[in-house]
Amino acid sequence: MKKSTITIDVAMDENRVPDSIQWSATESTADKAQKAKAMMISFWDGADKAALRIDLWTKDMMIDEMADFFYQTLMTMADTYGRATKYSDQVVDMKTFAKDFYKKFQAKQLEDNKAG
Numbered sequence: 062m063k064k065s066t067i068t069i070d071v072a073m074d075e076n077r078v079p080d081s082i083q084w085s086a087t088e089s090t091a092d093k094a095q096k097a098k099a100m101m102i103s104f105w106d107g108a109d110k111a112a113l114r115i116d117l118w119t120k121d122m123m124i125d126e127m128a129d130f131f132y133q134t135l136m137t138m139a140d141t142y143g144r145a146t147k148y149s150d151q152v153v154d155m156k157t158f159a160k161d162f163y164k165k166f167q168a169k170q171l172e173d174n175k176a177g
Contacts, residue, residue, distance in 0.1 A: 064087075065086060065087050065088040066086070066087045067084065067085070067086045067087075068084065068085050068086070068094075069082065069083075069084045069100065069102075070082070070083045070084070070094065071117060074120075078120050079117050079118065079119045079120065080119060080120065081096065081119060082096070082097045082098065082099070082100055082117060082119060083095065083096055083097070084097060084100070098118060098119045098121065098122040098126060099116075099117065099118035099119065099122050099126075099127065099130050100115070100116070100117050100118075101114070101115070101116050101134060102114065102115040102116075124170075125170065128163065128166040131162070132159055132160075132162065132163040132166075135155065135156075135158065135159035135162065136156060136159050138155065139152045139155035139156045139159065140152070142155065
């Protein structure tokens with residue numbers, strides 16, 4: 062059996078807020094650890110039928126980057142769900158939600174910029 066290892070290193074400040082996130086994988090073509098400003102990891106516990114999550118972001122992650130991150134994550138989650146289930150109607154629903162979510166974010170940004 063082939064094995065792959067993914068390593069995640071999180072440097073934190075004195076208040077345990079992430080300063081930096083770096084990750085590497087044994088099956089990656091990258092020569093060195095990759096930097097990230099945020100991460101979301103989910104594991105499915107089949108015995109308890111529960112999702113276990115780790116969500117972290119660095120203090121220099123900007124709000125617009127967080128919105129992009131969520132939009133892209135929602136879109137790829139929809140694709141993954143479609144490949145796993147073949148329920149294309151729900152994939153469309155999920156992608157519609159993601160697009161609406163992002164449009165609402167953009168509207169809030171415009172509103173905030175006008176008020177500021």
